[in-house]
Amino acid sequence: MNETKKEILTASLELFSKKGYSAVSIRDICKIVQIKESSVYYHFKNKQAILEELLIQFEDIATGMMQQLEESLSKPVNPEKSNFYKGICDIFFEEYLMDDFCNKMMRLLLIEQFHNDEVRKLYDLWMFEKPLDFQSKVFSALADMGYIKDRDSGYLAMKYYSPIYCFAQRWLFSGTLTEECKEIFRVNAYQHIEKFFKEI
Amino acid sequence: MNETKKEILTASLELFSKKGYSAVSIRDICKIVQIKESSVYYHFKNKQAILEELLIQFEDIATGMMQQLEESLSKPVNPEKSNFYKGICDIFFEEYLMDDFCNKMMRLLLIEQFHNDEVRKLYDLWMFEKPLDFQSKVFSALADMGYIKDRDSGYLAMKYYSPIYCFAQRWLFSGTLTEECKEIFRVNAYQHIEKFFKEI
DNA sequence: TATTTTATCTAACAACTGTTAGGTTGTCAA
DNA sequence: TTGACAACCTAACAGTTGTTAGATAAAATA
Numbered sequence: 001m002n003e004t005k006k007e008i009l010t011a012s013l014e015l016f017s018k019k020g021y022s023a024v025s026i027r028d029i030c031k032i033v034q035i036k037e038s039s040v041y042y043h044f045k046n047k048q049a050i051l052e053e054l055l056i057q058f059e060d061i062a063t064g065m066m067q068q069l070e071e072s073l074s075k076p077v078n079p080e081k082s083n084f085y086k087g088i089c090d091i092f093f094e095e096y097l098m099d100d101f102c103n104k105m106m107r108l109l110l111i112e113q114f115h116n117d118e119v120r121k122l123y124d125l126w127m128f129e130k131p132l133d134f135q136s137k138v139f140s141a142l143a144d145m146g147y148i149k150d151r152d153s154g155y156l157a158m159k160y161y162s163p164i165y166c167f168a169q170r171w172l173f174s175g176t177l178t179e180e181c182k183e184i185f186r187v188n189a190y191q192h193i194e195k196f197f198k199e200i
Numbered sequence: 201m202n203e204t205k206k207e208i209l210t211a212s213l214e215l216f217s218k219k220g221y222s223a224v225s226i227r228d229i230c231k232i233v234q235i236k237e238s239s240v241y242y243h244f245k246n247k248q249a250i251l252e253e254l255l256i257q258f259e260d261i262a263t264g265m266m267q268q269l270e271e272s273l274s275k276p277v278n279p280e281k282s283n284f285y286k287g288i289c290d291i292f293f294e295e296y297l298m299d300d301f302c303n304k305m306m307r308l309l310l311i312e313q314f315h316n317d318e319v320r321k322l323y324d325l326w327m328f329e330k331p332l333d334f335q336s337k338v339f340s341a342l343a344d345m346g347y348i349k350d351r352d353s354g355y356l357a358m359k360y361y362s363p364i365y366c367f368a369q370r371w372l373f374s375g376t377l378t379e380e381c382k383e384i385f386r387v388n389a390y391q392h393i394e395k396f397f398k399e400i
Numbered sequence: 401t402a403t404t405t406t407a408t409c410t411a412a413c414a415a416c417t418g419t420t421a422g423g424t425t426g427t428c429a430a
Numbered sequence: 431t432t433g434a435c436a437a438c439c440t441a442a443c444a445g446t447t448g449t450t451a452g453a454t455a456a457a458a459t460a
Contacts, residue, residue, distance in 0.1 A: 002436095004437080035437095036440080038440080
């Protein structure tokens with residue numbers, strides 16, 4: 001992809017995720033990329049097309065992350081209960097919730113879901129459905145291995161995931177994603193996970 | 201308060217909570233209220249002042265709801281574990297999360313928090329801090345009464361509240377708040393609460 | 401009755417919006 | 431050398447934006 005096109009996408013995401021799609025003008029984007037407004041229309045059909053390209057990119061990355069998770073689930077390195085899970089957490093946290101691009105995209109989806117039905121579906125899919133589905137599989141696998149007794153994996157997934165979602169909302173999706181915010185999230189999330197795995 | 205002023209606020213909230221503050225024009229609001237643009241400026245200093253009045257109204261109502269909760273905590277009607285809690289849930293669910301005004305306001309706060317620091321603080325206060333603080337008090341009270349053993353009320357509050365927050369996000373804050381959405385939320389939330397109180 | 405106040409209006413402003421037509425370069429294959 | 435194409439530009443368009451000045455009419459007050 002063209003270098004300028006990449007820069008337009010990066011600048012757009014930066015602004016969209018902070019101000020929301022409609023509050024950002026083509027000229028705002030151009031000020032960052034240092035090109036004239038008309039040049040944007042060489043790379044994109046219109047403003048909406050920038051957003052759509054970002055959505056496609058996000059879906060690609062998110063799909064890849066999910067595949068990565070599925071793979072690491074099928075071949076567990078350390079079969080100890082919580083360590084088995086450590087690797088999975090790291091992928092989901094570091095390469096998804098705290099990844100710069102994904103994080104901004106999720107913030108963008110969160111803002112735009114209210115007046116864009118396609119975006120709402122994407123947000124629900126990648127923030128609730130997919131993670132919960134995957135967690136269910138994890139707990140089913142753990143039950144099969146005999147590590148846990150409770151076999152209601154859907155309920156377990158909900159109990160496990162919802163605090164993480166809340167922590168993400170509080171520390172990762174509001175404001176700028178600083179190292180400090182990330183650390184607060186990690187501390188809270190891993191504390192929760194440790195307690196959770198002791199209890200089940 | 202003036203009837204027209206009320207209508208402006210109602211129409212503004214309706215639009216703001218769906219499209220976001222910046223995507224709504226004064227003329228959009230006027231189309232609903234059926235007045236001319238200039239008339240808005242008789243009631244409000246500027247567009248921002250409409251948002252600020254909404255924020256103040258929300259804080260008043262939310263504060264009132266919290267007081268109501270505190271009161272119902274200090275005089276429990278039915279001392280049975282989960283029934284004791286039933287009344288508190290009803291207030292929080294029906295008069296806060298699912299109340300028409302509050303629900304729209306929370307959606308508005310959720311959208312606007314990313315580029316407005318005052319709004320971010322409000323959202324965090326009324327969606328995380330206050331509810332979690334209150335839940336902590338509830339579990340402390342239950343522990344004092346001898347109904348539960350676990351005395352880490354902060355941790356309990358998090359475990360209790362985070363699924364409810366997730367359900368609210370999924371079913372109450374996205375799209376229009378229909379009776380169907382409310383019912384899905386209620387089913388999920390009460391199911392969670394019942395299981396939760398059996399476990400502790 | 402005369403005067404002030406309240407609530408609305410018409411009409412316009414300057415700035416900003418997404419978008420387009422058409423011109424200007426530099427690069428590369430024929 | 432010529433022509434094609436990519437990547438940018440200038441300049442403008444028609445519409446929308448928040449906001450204001452000043453007029454109008456009804457109601458309240460003196």
